[in-house]
Amino acid sequence: MTTTRTLGRSGIEVGAIGMGCWAIGGPLWGDDGQPYGWGEVDDDESVATIHQALDLGVNLFDTASNYGAGHSERVLGRALAGRRDKAVIVTKFGNRSDEATRRALGVDASPAYAVASLEGSLRRLGTDHVDLYLLHLNDLPASAALDLVDTLEGLVTQGKIRGYGWSTDNPESARVFAGAGPHCIAVEHDESVLSDNPEMLAVCDAFDLASLNRGPLAMGLLTGATRTPGADDVRGRAPEWLVWFRDGRPTPEWASRVAAIRAALTADGRTLSQGALGWLLARSPRTLPIPGCRTVAQARENFATLALGPLPTDAFAEVERLLADLRPAPARDTALR
Numbered sequence: 001m002t003t004t005r006t007l008g009r010s011g012i013e014v015g016a017i018g019m020g021c022w023a024i025g026g027p028l029w030g031d032d033g034q035p036y037g038w039g040e041v042d043d044d045e046s047v048a049t050i051h052q053a054l055d056l057g058v059n060l061f062d063t064a065s066n067y068g069a070g071h072s073e074r075v076l077g078r079a080l081a082g083r084r085d086k087a088v089i090v091t092k093f094g095n096r097s098d099e100a101t102r103r104a105l106g107v108d109a110s111p112a113y114a115v116a117s118l119e120g121s122l123r124r125l126g127t128d129h130v131d132l133y134l135l136h137l138n139d140l141p142a143s144a145a146l147d148l149v150d151t152l153e154g155l156v157t158q159g160k161i162r163g164y165g166w167s168t169d170n171p172e173s174a175r176v177f178a179g180a181g182p183h184c185i186a187v188e189h190d191e192s193v194l195s196d197n198p199e200m201l202a203v204c205d206a207f208d209l210a211s212l213n214r215g216p217l218a219m220g221l222l223t224g225a226t227r228t229p230g231a232d233d234v235r236g237r238a239p240e241w242l243v244w245f246r247d248g249r250p251t252p253e254w255a256s257r258v259a260a261i262r263a264a265l266t267a268d269g270r271t272l273s274q275g276a277l278g279w280l281l282a283r284s285p286r287t288l289p290i291p292g293c294r295t296v297a298q299a300r301e302n303f304a305t306l307a308l309g310p311l312p313t314d315a316f317a318e319v320e321r322l323l324a325d326l327r328p329a330p331a332r333d334t335a336l337r
Contacts, residue, residue, distance in 0.1 A: 003015060003016050003057060003306045003307075003309075004016060005210070005285065005286070005288055006210070007060075007088065007131075007132065007163070007185055007186060007210045007288075008163070008165075008185035008186050008204075008208055008209040008210035008286075009185055009207075009208040009209070010132075010162060010163045010183075010185040010210075012088060012131060012162065012163075012185075014059055014060040014088050014288065015057045015058045015059050015060060015306060016281055016288065016306060017058060017277060017281075017288070017289050017290070017291070017302070017303060017305060017306055018058060018059075018060030018061065018062055018088075018090075018212070018288055018289070018290040019049075019050065019053045019058050019060070019061050019062065019290065019291070019292070019293055019299070019303075020062050020214065020290040020291055020292035020293070021061055021062055021063040021067060021072045021075075021076055021292070022037075022038065022063075022064070022067045022072065022292055023037075023038035023041070023292040023293070023294045024041055024043075024046040024049070024067075024068075024071075024072050024075050024076075024292075024293075024294055025037055025038075025041070025063075025067035025068025025069075025070075025071045025072030025075070026038075026039070026040055026041045026068040026071050026072075026102075027039065027040065027068065027102050027232045028066065028067070028068055028069055028097060028102055028103075028104055029102055029103055029104065030103075030104045031103070031104070034234075034237060034239065035231070035232050035233060035234050035236065035237055036066075036104055036234055037067070037068055037102075037232065037233070037234060038229075038233050038234060038235075038292075038294070039229065039230050039232045039233040040232065041068075041294060043075050043078075045294070045295055045296065046075045046079070046294065047075065047078055047079040048296050049293050049294065049295055049296050049298070049299045050075075050076065050079035050080070051079060052296045052299040052300060052303075053293065053299050053303055054083065054086055054087070056299065056300070056303040056304070056306065057303065057306050058299075058303050058306075059086060059087050059088050060087075060088045060090065060288065060290070061076055061080075061087055061088070061089055061090065062090040062091075062188075062212065062214075062290045063076050063089070063090065063091050063092075063125075064091055064092035064093075064095070064134075064136055065091060065092060065093055065095070065097070065117050065120060065121050065136075066092075066095040066096070066097040066104065066136070068102070069097035069098055069099040069101075069102045069103070069104075070097065070099040070120065070121075070124050071099065071102075073091060073121055073124035073125050074124045074125075076089070076125060077124055077125040077126035077127065078126075080125075080126075080127075081126060084126075084127055088131045088132070089125060089127065089130045089131050089132070090130070090131065090132040090133075090134060090188075090212070091121045091125070091130050091132075091133060091134070092133070092134040092135070092136035092167060093113065093114050093117035093118065093121070093133065093134075093135065093136055094107055094108065094109055094113075094114075094117075094135055094136040094137040094140070095107055095136050095137070096108050096113075107137055109135075109137055109140055109144050109145075109147075109148070111147060111148055111150075111151035114133075114135075114148055114151050114152065114155075115151060115155070118130070118133060118155065118160060118161070122160070128159075128160070129159055129160050129161060129162065130160070130161055130162075131161070131162045131163070132161070132162065132163050132164065132165060132185065132186055133152065133155065133161040133163075133164045133165075134164065134165050134166060134167045134186070134188055135148065135164070135165070135166045135167065135168075135177075136167050137167075137168075138167060138168050138169060138170075139168075139170070140168075140173075142172070142173045142176040142177065145166060145173065145176075145177050146176065146177065146180055149177075149180050149181045149184075152164045152181065152183070153181065153182065153183060156183045162183075163183045163184070163185035163186070164181065164183060164184055164185070165177075165178075165184055165185060165186035165187050165188065165209070165210075165212075166184075166187055166188070167187075167188040167189070167214070168187065168188075168189060169189050169190050169197065169200070171197070171199040171200045171202070171203045174187040174189075174200060174203045174204075174209070175203045175206070175207070178203065178207035178209055179207065184207070184209070185209060185210060186209050186210040186211070186212055187200065187203065187204060187209050187210075187211060187212070188212035188213075188214055188290075189211065189212070189213070189214065190213075190214060190215045191211065191213035191214070191215070191216065191280065191283075191287065191289075192213065192215055192216050192217065192218050192222065192276065192280070193222070193261065193265070193276050193279040193280070193319060193323070194218055194221075194222070194254065194257055194258070194323070194327065195215070195218070195327065196283070196327055201283075201284050201286065201287075204284075204286045205284075205286065209286070210286060210288055211284065211286045211287045211288060212288050212290055213280055213287055213288060213289040213290060214290060216276065216277060216280055216289035216290065216291050217273055217276055217277070217291050217292075217302075218244045218254070218258075218276075219235060219242065219244055219245070220235065220244075221244045221245070221250050221254055221255070221258060222258060222272060222273060222276040223272060223273045224271075224272045224273070228248045228249065229245070229248045230248075233248070235248055236248040257323070257326055258272075260322050260323070260326070261319050261322050261323060262275075264315050264318040264319045264322060265278075265279065265311070265315070265319065267312075267315050267318075268308075268312055268315065270305075270308055271301060273291070273301055273302055273305075274301065274302070274304060274305045274308055275311060275315075277289050277291065277302060277305040278305055278308060278309065278310055278311035279311045279316060279319060281305070281309065281310040281311070282310035282311045282313075282316045283316075
């Protein structure tokens with residue numbers, strides 16, 4: 001059973017499942033009161049969760065400069081103190097925020113900001129380099145992204161990053177960027193059993209990229225959790241791009257799809273979350289799901305999937321049969337994810 005995968009053409013070996021660190025950042029607010037975080041968090045529990053992930057074979061941690069306006073990076077840096085060599089760190093740039101006020105401040109796709117944002121991330125993370133640096137503007141025109149390539153290559157040469165990529169759901173954007181950047185090694189995109197993107201996976205195959213899967217559990221929909229998110233949770237006041245929830249509750253359309261595939265995902269004794277992650281491991285040898293975790297219990301459940309491995313072939317085929325006419329076209333959203 002393969003429990004490790006390669007981070008695209010970098011040759012960097014990582015656990016087949018990573019940990020998403022958006023939720024451990026705590027609150028972030030837009031000027032209109034829109035929440036862009038997952039609510040208040042317990043930093044000590046977050047640190048314990050990261051340590052549990054490491055103990056279970058997870059070494060890839062995915063954060064961003066704007067998750068909690070930098071707080072996620074600070075917590076991750078604290079958790080990895082003395083253990084930096086055990087971890088592969090992914091962070092992102094492009095969404096500006098103010099840590100003191102926990103406010104989102106708009107976007108900046110300039111090369112100068114890519115450099116400045118990295119310096120801030122390195123300070124918060126307590127490290128001299130990050131392993132993967134991602135452009136975090138989903139719908140940025142490809143021409144603007146290409147303006148960043150020389151700067152990003154320079155950061156590789158300086159040893160401040162080992163590789164870079166783009167967090168986008170647009171396969172053509174990813175294709176253009178990967179073709180121009182020698183050290184472009186990954187694309188992060190929406191990918192789950194409910195929302196497949198075969199065009200993006202084809203780009204990953206063509207350019208030897210890792211496929212980092214954000215939303216692998218549909219932001220909690222595929223966990224079976226019943227807790228209603230609070231007013232400071234992005235799911236409690238879902239932006240237009242967040243299709244899984246409305247007013248903190250799963251939408252009937254998506255809840256019915258989960259119900260349709262639950263038995264197939266759990267047929268071999270897995271939990272629903274483990275089945276959804278197992279589907280991603282079976283989907284492609286390039287996929288790297290990065291479920292978010294805020295508690296040690298969540299880490300134990302999600303990362304037990306490493307020992308269970310990909311969903312069995314017959315269960316995978318049954319899921320595909322059930323969802324053949326139900327999956328939407330891949331999203332082209334402007335998510336802050």
